[in-house]
Amino acid sequence: MGMGKKMLSNYLYRDSIPLHTLKSLLDSSGNSWDLIPKGCKLGVKRDHATVPRIIKIDDSFMRLLGYYLAEGYARSKERSLYQIGLSSMEDDILKDMEQCITDVFGIVPGRSNHVLTISSRLVYHLFTGILGTGKGAKDKRIPSGLVSLPLNKIRHLLSAYFSGDGSVEKDRLHVTCSSVSRRLLQDIGLQLLRFGIFYRLKHERRPVGGAAKEFYDKKGESHVFDLYYLSIRSSYARRFAEEIGFVSMRKEAALNSVLSKEGTPRSIVSGDAILDEIKTVEPTRAEADYLYDIEVEDHHNFLINDFVVSANCDGDEDCVMLLMDGLLNFSRSYLPGKRGGWMDAPLVLTTRIDPKEIDKEAHNIDIMERYPLEFYEAAEHFATPKSVEDAMDMVAKHLGTASQYKSRFTHSTSDIAAGPSNSAYKTLGSMVEKLNVQLALARRIKAVDADDVAERVINSHFLPDMIGNLRAFSRQKVRCVKCGAKFRRPLLSDTCPRCHGRIILTVKEGSVKKYLDVSMRVADEYDISEYTRQRIELIGIEIKSLFESDKSRQMGLFDFM
Incomplete structure (x- = not known):
């Protein structure tokens, strides 16, 4: 392993070993990481703080995460500084933050006035890299891997977050919080909905103040930032008090003092949904070139902005496009002059359908x-x-x-689209297979004349197909396989005059005669009219005369007897 005796004794003396060396030892001995005691800790070179190998997602961890989302930040300087900071002006919150850090990481944070600091490279990367909670206020998010945790754990995160960024109005039951990160408040709101707590999200643009204003004033600039508010009112604020609450004793007392001042919700509850009034509808020009209608199976609806239920158009967009086509792309000059040209033309557009007029x-x-x-x-x-x-x-x-x-049916159904999702016409391969199944079904149904079905298939499908392909074969173009050039008639030479490539036909012999044998077989098996039989025989003679050469045909003695 390239390890000397001195290096090994150094590892034993320090009671620590590099991770890559430990992995080599485990691999060479055929052991796994399960051999390592769970009580071992992780550390980084030139970093005195160590963290447990296994971090439990318990109440302390969830509260610490909530505190960080509300009042935390991360800062670093390459190879010299990796810190996580938490701040609060309330002593009970600051003490709980310190206790959570000790419970989770087993370390005591540094404290200066109302700020706690964790100087650890591992903790820094845990928050910013592994969990992805963000470094500053604008990019904070609830870790995606934790959004589906049980509610008894999520409540500790929310309680700690609202203890930092939340507030309670003095004279009415109204809980709010604010952030410069819209995505963070959407994450918080989604978790509130899991508790059955309805909220509103508002937005405003506000000029900076305090030290930030002085900073921009010195630069001769005016700065405006976006601020988002999450609002919980009336009975939903009461549910917040019952299910979540505050860690902060001051805010918890303020919430309890206004529980008696619960107002009437402005929204209407309908089952497990809330009907809220739409104040304004404004068109918004999309930045993308194309818009798509999302199709959701079964329910045909989805969430917008985490809690607004919206249904997909379900064909409405097709109606709009067809209507616009009739209004914009229509002219009587487009209609053919022959009979029937006006049958489906949108000469009259109506918003009301009268059953008498259909x-x-x-x-x-x-x-x-x-x-x-x-x-x-x-x-x-x-x-x-x-x-x-x-x-x-x-x-x-x-x-x-x-x-x-109104209408009635012989057979009731819960879905108008119920039944086979794929017909036998698509599952069967060739046309011959489809014909055999169709004739077999016709023989079993007493009300169906199988002979008539057989003759109809021959007259409506097989004969027109053979006649059309025979005509196409006689008028076909030829094509060069090398350069792709097409010629209107067969050439005298079998090579391309442009590139000397091989010339081939565009209509094959097989496409002309593919239904001849099956037509003759059906004519023998079923009682079809003599007229149809003669048509099959005549087309057979034409195909034979076209593809068989009398000069090259091999003859036997019986041909002369």
Whole structure:
């Protein structure tokens, strides 16, 4: 390990060992850090203060953290000064700060007037680096790793913080605190909400005073800073007194003296939420180029500024964009002159929907909880819908009445989106697989004619696809695989005239004939019309004549018999 006898005896004499040396010893002996006694302490070279190896997150630690957030600061000078300072003008608070430091770190802080100082590099890095509590007033935060601690621990942090930065009004039940760090007060407020304590956060810009004002006056400058206030009133201030309170005896006595002066809350409680009045709504121009709507599953809402519940737009933004599209990007000159060009054009924009004015298709929707026997008997004989219209209750029969906005269903559901989240059309791979499943389902349903389904699929999908691809193959362009150049017609040469690269077709043989075999198979298995059969045979002959060469076809003896 490169350690001499003198160095080893020095470690034993001082009863200390460098961390890297200790790790080497543990690794070489096959042991872990669990072998080290829990009572060992940590220290730094040229630093007389040592701290426990394990720091418990107990009541003293949480109060010390609260005191630091309210009245603490950190300062350092490279390799010479690492200090944590705490100050208070109240003796009982200063004594509790000192006791907390001793309980947590096992050291006695230095004291000068109303300031306690911890001179320790390890403690400095604990607060500023590991915990991330910040060095000065503007960058202080509650450590992110502690925000979910049980309330019986958080209450000690809050009690100590309010003992430093908090106050109580003299003639009414009103607890406040102030800070130049908005984020810190938001952290404090979030913890208050865990206790069921509602608060308000206010902001004002204030000119500096005292020694700071003299400093800026000498420089010929005027300085204004942002100050934030956290306010707890009425019944929530009473809950603060019951659940948290002050460590400061003076402030605790002041709080108890105004408990009888509880006012009526201005906010309205609704379940586990508070309905608060909105005083003003002001548009704010965003600094970002784009704004996004946050989507939250299940509840569709989220917190703004830690306690304001806001719902996502849920399609509202789509409505606004569609409306603006109709207002800004529309002109009658855009509409095609052919029949049907005006069907979906936004020629009329309305803020009120009259059920009588919507498409007639919506009037033909039935609103029945159960269908009559007459309906099923008509379905068994493939009757037309018009023949059973009198037996069905539909939307059209309720137009102009109060029930036109009501509906009934054969099957109740708690969610309009309930059901399969992914259809078989997406889970099945090829079109052949989808066709096989569709025909198998048609054979099982008595009300469905499987032969008719098979013929409809061939006429509406397979034949148009093969005819279209055959036409595209005969008119296709060719492309060079090397330079990407495209040519309108096949070239006389099989190489590119620009780069001499290989020329390939853009429409493949497989895309033309991919549905030919399955169409012929379906035509054999199902009773389709003779007309459809002949169409399949004719397209097969055309494909065969296009892709098979009579000259290169291998012939046998039977071809001449």
